[in-house]
Amino acid sequence: MILLNENYLKLPGSYLFSTIAKKVAAYQQEHPNEDIIRLGIGDVSRPLVPAVVEALHKASDEMGRAETFRGYGPEQGYAFLREAILKHDYLDRNIALEADEIFVSDGAKSDVANFQELFDVSCKVALQDPVYPVYLDTNVMAGRTGNFENGRFGGIVYLPCTEENGFIPDLPRERVDLVYLCSPNNPTGAAMTRSELKKWVDWAAQHNSVILYDSAYEAFITQPDVPHSIYEIPGAQKVAVEFRSFSKTAGFTGTRCAYTVVPKALQVYDRAGKPHALNALWLRRQTTKFNGVPYIVQRAAQAVFTPMGQAQIRSVIEVYQKNAQVILQALQAAGLQAFGGVNAPYIWLKTPNGIDSWTFFDRLLSKARVVGTPGVGFGACGEGYFRLTAFNTPELTQAAASRIAHLTF
Amino acid sequence: MILLNENYLKLPGSYLFSTIAKKVAAYQQEHPNEDIIRLGIGDVSRPLVPAVVEALHKASDEMGRAETFRGYGPEQGYAFLREAILKHDYLDRNIALEADEIFVSDGAKSDVANFQELFDVSCKVALQDPVYPVYLDTNVMAGRTGNFENGRFGGIVYLPCTEENGFIPDLPRERVDLVYLCSPNNPTGAAMTRSELKKWVDWAAQHNSVILYDSAYEAFITQPDVPHSIYEIPGAQKVAVEFRSFSKTAGFTGTRCAYTVVPKALQVYDRAGKPHALNALWLRRQTTKFNGVPYIVQRAAQAVFTPMGQAQIRSVIEVYQKNAQVILQALQAAGLQAFGGVNAPYIWLKTPNGIDSWTFFDRLLSKARVVGTPGVGFGACGEGYFRLTAFNTPELTQAAASRIAHLTF
Numbered sequence: 001m002i003l004l005n006e007n008y009l010k011l012p013g014s015y016l017f018s019t020i021a022k023k024v025a026a027y028q029q030e031h032p033n034e035d036i037i038r039l040g041i042g043d044v045s046r047p048l049v050p051a052v053v054e055a056l057h058k059a060s061d062e063m064g065r066a067e068t069f070r071g072y073g074p075e076q077g078y079a080f081l082r083e084a085i086l087k088h089d090y091l092d093r094n095i096a097l098e099a100d101e102i103f104v105s106d107g108a109k110s111d112v113a114n115f116q117e118l119f120d121v122s123c124k125v126a127l128q129d130p131v132y133p134v135y136l137d138t139n140v141m142a143g144r145t146g147n148f149e150n151g152r153f154g155g156i157v158y159l160p161c162t163e164e165n166g167f168i169p170d171l172p173r174e175r176v177d178l179v180y181l182c183s184p185n186n187p188t189g190a191a192m193t194r195s196e197l198k199k200w201v202d203w204a205a206q207h208n209s210v211i212l213y214d215s216a217y218e219a220f221i222t223q224p225d226v227p228h229s230i231y232e233i234p235g236a237q238k239v240a241v242e243f244r245s246f247s248k249t250a251g252f253t254g255t256r257c258a259y260t261v262v263p264k265a266l267q268v269y270d271r272a273g274k275p276h277a278l279n280a281l282w283l284r285r286q287t288t289k290f291n292g293v294p295y296i297v298q299r300a301a302q303a304v305f306t307p308m309g310q311a312q313i314r315s316v317i318e319v320y321q322k323n324a325q326v327i328l329q330a331l332q333a334a335g336l337q338a339f340g341g342v343n344a345p346y347i348w349l350k351t352p353n354g355i356d357s358w359t360f361f362d363r364l365l366s367k368a369r370v371v372g373t374p375g376v377g378f379g380a381c382g383e384g385y386f387r388l389t390a391f392n393t394p395e396l397t398q399a400a401a402s403r404i405a406h407l408t409f
Numbered sequence: 410m411i412l413l414n415e416n417y418l419k420l421p422g423s424y425l426f427s428t429i430a431k432k433v434a435a436y437q438q439e440h441p442n443e444d445i446i447r448l449g450i451g452d453v454s455r456p457l458v459p460a461v462v463e464a465l466h467k468a469s470d471e472m473g474r475a476e477t478f479r480g481y482g483p484e485q486g487y488a489f490l491r492e493a494i495l496k497h498d499y500l501d502r503n504i505a506l507e508a509d510e511i512f513v514s515d516g517a518k519s520d521v522a523n524f525q526e527l528f529d530v531s532c533k534v535a536l537q538d539p540v541y542p543v544y545l546d547t548n549v550m551a552g553r554t555g556n557f558e559n560g561r562f563g564g565i566v567y568l569p570c571t572e573e574n575g576f577i578p579d580l581p582r583e584r585v586d587l588v589y590l591c592s593p594n595n596p597t598g599a600a601m602t603r604s605e606l607k608k609w610v611d612w613a614a615q616h617n618s619v620i621l622y623d624s625a626y627e628a629f630i631t632q633p634d635v636p637h638s639i640y641e642i643p644g645a646q647k648v649a650v651e652f653r654s655f656s657k658t659a660g661f662t663g664t665r666c667a668y669t670v671v672p673k674a675l676q677v678y679d680r681a682g683k684p685h686a687l688n689a690l691w692l693r694r695q696t697t698k699f700n701g702v703p704y705i706v707q708r709a710a711q712a713v714f715t716p717m718g719q720a721q722i723r724s725v726i727e728v729y730q731k732n733a734q735v736i737l738q739a740l741q742a743a744g745l746q747a748f749g750g751v752n753a754p755y756i757w758l759k760t761p762n763g764i765d766s767w768t769f770f771d772r773l774l775s776k777a778r779v780v781g782t783p784g785v786g787f788g789a790c791g792e793g794y795f796r797l798t799a800f801n802t803p804e805l806t807q808a809a810a811s812r813i814a815h816l817t818f
Contacts (some may be wrong), residue, residue: 001617002586003529004677008690053473056705057466063664066802071452071662092478106515106700113698117550120412137697141526177411209410253480254704255472268413281417284687288546289522291515294706295663296465393475 007143010153014133016377020361027365036365037400039327039388040373042186044251046319046393048300051311052250068294075287077104077259081298084305085259089244095231101263101279103286103299104293106259108216108245112180113138114289115241115260116211118281119268123177126157128169130187130378130385132214135180143331151380160381161188163350165371167339168196171203172195180209184217184226187378187387188348189340191226197233204239211240211280212267212276216258219249219317221343237263248345250304250313257293257301320345320406323390323397330401331388334408347376352409360386368403415725416552419562423542429770435684439609445774448736448797449782451595453660455728457709458721461659464712470703479704484696485666486513486659493714494668498653503716504640509543510688512695513710515700517625517654517667522547522648523698524669525587526622527690528677532586537578539596539787539794541623544589547643560789560794569599569790572759576748579675580612587619593626593635593681596787596796597757598749600635606642613648619677619687620649625667628658628726630752646672650687657754659713659722664704666710729754732806733799739810740797754799761818769818777812 024036048056057225062068076082082099090097112133116125121143127135136153139145146154158175159169167190169181181200184191192200204211213230221228228239243259246252262282267275293301303309324341329350331338338349351360357374364370364386375385390397427454431443451572457465471477485491491508525534530552536544545562548554548571548636548711566585568578576599578590590609601609613620622639630637638739651670671691676684702710712718733750739760740747747758759783760769766783773779773795784794799806 001682002619004679004685004687004690005529006679008527008693009679009685015694045475045478045480047475048472050473053469056469056472059463060465060469063465064459066454066456069454069663071454071660073663104715109700110698114701117563118414118417120414123411128556134697139693183568210411242805251478252481254478254482254701257698258705268411270415270418271414273410274622276413276418278413281413284417285550286419287423288543288550289517289519291665292663294665294703296705299487339501375621 005141007141009290010140010147012136012148016373020371020373021035022372023361023365023383034369036369036371037392037396038371039389039392039397039400040371041389043253044248044391046251046316048251048255049309051303051309051312053304056296059299063296068363072296073292073298075292075352076100076283077102077293078233078295078298081302084302088305090229090231093232095229096262097231097237097263101261103260103262103282104298105258105260105290106256106293108214108243108247109261111133111258112156112212112243114285115282116144116178117285118144119178120276122178124157124175126159126172126176126179126180128161128180128185129158129380130161130375130382131180132182132186133378138259142274149384158379161185161190163339166190167329167348171242176207176209179204180212180213182214184344185340185346186217186344187346187373187375187382189342189346190348191221191223191343193225194227194233197216197227197230201233201236201239206236208269209239210266212238212243214243216243216245217248217344218244220321220345222321223343226343231261231263237265240264241266246301246304250301251316252301252398254301254338255297257297271356295389319394320390323392323394325398326401327388327390330405333405336409341390347388347390349386351384351386354384355409357383357386363409367407368400370403372401414550415437416550419549419554419556420546421557425782427758429780429782432682432770432774441689441777445778445780446801447780448801449780449808450798450800450805451738452662453657453800454802455660455725457660457664458718458725460712460715460718460721461709464709465705468708472705482701482704484699484701485509485692486511486702487704490711493711497714499638500505501641502637502641505760506640506646506670506672510670512669512671512691514699515665515702516667516668517623517652518543520669520693521589521623521652523694524691526694527687528587533566533584535568535581535585535588536572536593537589537591538567538789539570539784539791540589540782541591541595543789556583556643565786570594570599571790575599577601580608585616585618587621588613589621589623589753590614591623593629593753594749594766595626595753596755596782596784596791598751599757600630600632600751600752602634603636603642606636606639609725610639610642610645610648615642617678619675622649623651623652625652626657626753627653629728629730629754632752635752640670640672646674648675650675655710655718657715658726658781659710660725661710664706664709666706715719728803729799731813732801732803735806735810736797736799739814742814743816745818750799756797756799758795758797760795764792764818766792766795772818776816779809779812
């Protein structure tokens, strides 16, 4: 009799977005003539920029001719893309890395989900609360947690991110081997400064721990004291893996390309205390379980780094950044306290008068016909908060803002 | 101190293709004027067909316009592609499945690699020998084996595929929970007939075991008694997962699209003996750890199922099938015994006079300037065999055949 991986049974159902969908559908049915605006989505709305579309066409033609056709490529990505990433995102920022420390993949989600495979099942994991659910769920599946009780999993070290600490987690007081840090953060929009991040790098170095640093929203950073890469912090190459993505940077959510940096200086240990390079382990994982990103998509990603591509994606990001400002101003006008939105496409608002996240959801829907995401859906510490995103069109974002600005809750 | 997953340390280095590359480079350096022909590659040589290239262009344009842009799609694949697969590969063959039993992915390699995650670490795994290394390596990484000693991993049930059993594995005599069957087979080119496959389906049903059926080379089947899907066998939906790919069918090795069928009738068990649908577990795995295949690639895959697409890919497959016949005839002319090549793009030849695989490699290289793959690289039972592939161009395949046909070993 074949046994399943029982860790899967510990996962509670994932009802956040289906519950939202049901509530919206019910409201729409009762109010068929009202137009609902969605500021809950984590997906982009602007199309691929012309430089990227042109690269897709060119590469598609190459794939149709025998002399330029490409079959299997390197699992870690073509050199042309790894070199472009290296130059633009690291060397030009005075970060000394090499191309074989960069692994191209089909998504930051896949990479942050799969990366935990490289560590022992006994590793103690710390997560921000609220948190992007993938970090948690994949460690549950791998057996690194106890059961789910009272809204939390046994065995996980939760790092509360609240108004009191500015949504930047404090260092853990107990042993932690592996910590997931997301900055700029989804869902809170908070971004760690150089000095805040340095504390974590120093902590990891002191405890031989590893930081999995999710930097998917790096392109939205505006403030100079927020680092664009964890490797701007001295010593980070010995303790941190960095996840980056073209999804929000260049509208690749439906085109799928990302990359993960695993510095060769980063060592992990066997039970005898012998060090091993994490880079070699990830290379082995990827070459065994992955077959690379489509050639055409890698050419599209390369086009993001051309001067034309950069100019085009910057103007798209500026659209979203302006949306964030529009939302922030509307919330302020409505007398609501809001965070994020400056270095991130996410606005994290505090619900008024201590009402809970779902009640606020219902009120925002009925009073403004605007849909957002209840903060409690991202973890216990998200209760009393609510997420809005800057990814809708400028027109609809402005329309939603106008409705919100005049509300009283 | 962070501990690594020590199972990774059990994996021996993967030197097969690097050793081949080194030997070829050394030979080329000594004989700079000789042209070497590669019949060792498992990659296709023909470009994408026009119907597919056209679909890529059309979808790329859609991605560049706001009104037709697509962001995140369903992790399991768009309905248009799942429906096309369902109709063409299953309903039209009188196999009753539903679209939500089909999961689109970036590769059969990824899926066969990841699928073992759903099972308990204690599961007993059986593998054909010789074998595609991914099945073995991913179970080693997951901790389902002992150490590597004398060329074999402890804990694995090896199923010898030899001339004696026509390269079709015998049923195991001991407990096995999970068996990987690849038919048409890489590397032997052997394909299981309906009656042979029925034995395995019946065995799995009797023991509550699961068959992971890798059918990546299905498009090369020519003989009527070889099923195109394991679901042609009654009862298979209760015991088998089927992996299919566009890689060899439509030249997608660098474009990346595949699909896995997990019937809702297939149940696995928890330790209390309670059944759970494997389909729901794989859905949970994919929605948590994967973000879907690029929209443009799914449109390209859909184009494979149009009448034009089908006609075009058939003519490409026929090129490879003819190559296989050319190679088989040359081997026969040289007095060598060869298998496969009829329902598969792989030819599995028996080395003459009992010489070992690597000696044959050296002789074929020096006598014919043809490169192939030593059978022992696929497992202990591959010793004394050698793999040639039909994926090179007709011109080079014919040239290699002419050289081989006149050889004496």
